[in-house]
Amino acid sequence: MRLVASPRHADGLLVTGPVTRNMVGPLIKTLEATPHPRVVIAVGDCACDCGVFRGGYGVVGAVGDVIGVDVSIPGCPPDPTTIVEALRGITGR
Amino acid sequence: MTAGSLVVIGAALGAGAGIAGAAMPKRSRAAAAAVLIWAACALEATTAVRVLATGHDVALHTGKLLPFTGINLVLTPLGALFVLLVALVAVPATLFGIGYARHAMDSRSAASAYPVFVTVMLLVPAAASVATFMVLWELMALVSLALVLVDHSRRAAARSAGTWYAVLTHVGAAAILTAFLILAAHSHGQTFSDLELHARAMAPDLRALVFLLALVGFGSKAGAVPFHVWLPKAHAEAPSPVSALMSGAMVALGIYGVVLVGDVLLGGGPMWWWLVVLVLGAASALYGSLHAANNQDLKRLLAYSTTDNIGLVLLALGASGVFNAIGHPRLGALSLVAALVILLNHALFKGALFLTTGSVQVAAGTRDLDDLGGLLRRMPQTGALFLVAAASICALPPLNGFVGEWLLFQSLLHGAHLGNTAGDIAIPIAVAALALTAGLTVAAFVKAAGIGFLGRPRSTGAEAATEVPATMRAGAGLLVASCVVAGVVPMVVVSSVGRAVRAVLPHTGARSLVRGVNLQLVGMKGALAPTILALAMTVAVVAAVALRRVASRRPASRVSEAWGCGRELVTARMQYTATSFAEPVQRVFDDVLRPVRDLDVSHVAESRYMVESATYRLTVEDRVELTLYLPVIRAVRRWGQAARRLQPGSVHRYLIYGLTALVVTLVAVAVLA
Numbered sequence: 082m083r084l085v086a087s088p089r090h091a092d093g094l095l096v097t098g099p100v101t102r103n104m105v106g107p108l109i110k111t112l113e114a115t116p117h118p119r120v121v122i123a124v125g126d127c128a129c130d131c132g133v134f135r136g137g138y139g140v141v142g143a144v145g146d147v148i149g150v151d152v153s154i155p156g157c158p159p160d161p162t163t164i165v166e167a168l169r170g171i172t173g174r
Numbered sequence: 175m176t177a178g179s180l181v182v183i184g185a186a187l188g189a190g191a192g193i194a195g196a197a198m199p200k201r202s203r204a205a206a207a208a209v210l211i212w213a214a215c216a217l218e219a220t221t222a223v224r225v226l227a228t229g230h231d232v233a234l235h236t237g238k239l240l241p242f243t244g245i246n247l248v249l250t251p252l253g254a255l256f257v258l259l260v261a262l263v264a265v266p267a268t269l270f271g272i273g274y275a276r277h278a279m280d281s282r283s284a285a286s287a288y289p290v291f292v293t294v295m296l297l298v299p300a301a302a303s304v305a306t307f308m309v310l311w312e313l314m315a316l317v318s319l320a321l322v323l324v325d326h327s328r329r330a331a332a333r334s335a336g337t338w339y340a341v342l343t344h345v346g347a348a349a350i351l352t353a354f355l356i357l358a359a360h361s362h363g364q365t366f367s368d369l370e371l372h373a374r375a376m377a378p379d380l381r382a383l384v385f386l387l388a389l390v391g392f393g394s395k396a397g398a399v400p401f402h403v404w405l406p407k408a409h410a411e412a413p414s415p416v417s418a419l420m421s422g423a424m425v426a427l428g429i430y431g432v433v434l435v436g437d438v439l440l441g442g443g444p445m446w447w448w449l450v451v452l453v454l455g456a457a458s459a460l461y462g463s464l465h466a467a468n469n470q471d472l473k474r475l476l477a478y479s480t481t482d483n484i485g486l487v488l489l490a491l492g493a494s495g496v497f498n499a500i501g502h503p504r505l506g507a508l509s510l511v512a513a514l515v516i517l518l519n520h521a522l523f524k525g526a527l528f529l530t531t532g533s534v535q536v537a538a539g540t541r542d543l544d545d546l547g548g549l550l551r552r553m554p555q556t557g558a559l560f561l562v563a564a565a566s567i568c569a570l571p572p573l574n575g576f577v578g579e580w581l582l583f584q585s586l587l588h589g590a591h592l593g594n595t596a597g598d599i600a601i602p603i604a605v606a607a608l609a610l611t612a613g614l615t616v617a618a619f620v621k622a623a624g625i626g627f628l629g630r631p632r633s634t635g636a637e638a639a640t641e642v643p644a645t646m647r648a649g650a651g652l653l654v655a656s657c658v659v660a661g662v663v664p665m666v667v668v669s670s671v672g673r674a675v676r677a678v679l680p681h682t683g684a685r686s687l688v689r690g691v692n693l694q695l696v697g698m699k700g701a702l703a704p705t706i707l708a709l710a711m712t713v714a715v716v717a718a719v720a721l722r723r724v725a726s727r728r729p730a731s732r733v734s735e736a737w738g739c740g741r742e743l744v745t746a747r748m749q750y751t752a753t754s755f756a757e758p759v760q761r762v763f764d765d766v767l768r769p770v771r772d773l774d775v776s777h778v779a780e781s782r783y784m785v786e787s788a789t790y791r792l793t794v795e796d797r798v799e800l801t802l803y804l805p806v807i808r809a810v811r812r813w814g815q816a817a818r819r820l821q822p823g824s825v826h827r828y829l830i831y832g833l834t835a836l837v838v839t840l841v842a843v844a845v846l847a
Contacts, residue, residue, distance in 0.1 A: 087737060088737060089737055106740075106742050107740030107741070107742070108740075110735075110738075110740045110741075111740050113734045113735070114734060114737045114740075117732075
């Protein structure tokens, strides 16, 4: 598992918060720029269902409302072991 | 018809072209002059080919044209090679000039000076006496100066470039004239054969003085560091066909001068002469390529790259002299072949680059790389020609630049361990300089081609660029085609250069390097089969493309916009610029280049924490110009200011000067008598 500098080199996108009005466009552009096959991972309650920010001004919705989510990691904050487990589940290593 | 009369008719046709340029109406001026120039080039080139093929000189003497001495022309194989070089650049540049004249260079003076410039350059290599040579040499300088100054009324930069060029070329001419006068004073005549006969008997110190003077004089014409400062100014301001001729052909005649004096008239010399040439060459190559990599003005970039290439030629020339001086004539001949092949190649690709840059300037209205971009889509043919020429100057096979650098590397690598201490130290350093230069050249031309022709346009001018007229494309296309031919079938080039070298160094017993379709080094390991290499590369590319078509199961492709870090708005300003592309190189060589960085930040009146605007400016000045020339210019200016005190405008003072001078003269006469 490596962090890369550009979505052109990525296999997966990790989203860690709710989608605000400002970030809808960039999120969709980032998804567009990522080559197939790709996975979208929503990390934490904020990303999965907006968490404490639900209904806030400027919040459009959860990641799942804007783009499709393949893997959700719940928790506020999510337990590190849960994150590792979910990521290992994707990579199979 | 004798060969001599061909030369005369050619010269007459060239002069006729000059008159046609002045006399014809504006619309047909360029085309009429072009036809006559082509005829002149064809005649001179025919004679040159005949001289190269037979090895016999063509001589012509007339006592009438020039007072006292007459005109002496002898076309030797070496001169013939340079006549061919000039013709090879002049024919396409003139074709380009027909289309270019609709946009610039349409004045009567330019149209009449241009043919004279070409004709004089065709004749300079045939000059065979001091008087003839100096007349033609000065005529070449003056006519090219007139061409640099074509835009003088519109651009202050052209006037400044003209001044720099005029001063440096005349300092050079003075040095050359001094060298020839010393030689002539020790001979019983002023023809080159007289000089050659008596030069060997001269005192070693005097011979060295002659050589160094000639090196300074011809070096200033060739654009070697530190005499190169006129080059980026004049090449940038001259009209593009003239820049192509100046950079491709005129600069090469500077090298002709060095070979003429060093190898032919003086017949070689001690090792230290040639070590000076070698060091001068290495310095020029490094300095030129470094500045080329850091310049954003396309024409200045090309001009610095000319200094770089001339540096390589001087390096090869120096190596040739070193090898000859320590008793390895075969290596010496090989290095000289390499020098002349590089020079010939340089004429072809640099001519093509200057012509395509002229097209870009006409189409986009600017030649600043930071304002260009996206031109490959807008002018596909010009763009493709520029790319091929750039690949050639980067010495990529199967183009012609590769052959020259291969020959030079071979000669240097074979000469790295000859058992002579100075040589064994100098040659490996030369190899290192050559390698660094090659890398910097690639950086410069990746920048020129990548920033200028790829990406999105950075200005409205580049946005609106359209393909240039057919004559301009054809002119550049001819040169690029000859680059390809000289790269795929370099046997023609190498064997003609070999003939010229054998005439210059007859005692070396050098034999032809060409074996069938191969270049085979004589008496050394090393061979190159350029044609087979080109064939193999073509086959490999075609096979790879075909294989990909046939064998791959590509997933369905998807078109999406370029990645702009997720921003809503992606503009041309977000691209790499030429300045930012050059930044790593510039940072590494910070101590050499000493760029001037200006950052002006203005704050909002209410708070210093808020920036209203920020301007960043980075200029890379020529350090040689600043440290070597500016102090001299300042001193001359101060001297001039001091002299003005003698001339206050008072008539009484002038009358006193007159009276004093008269009295002093009378007293002096009385005392002496």
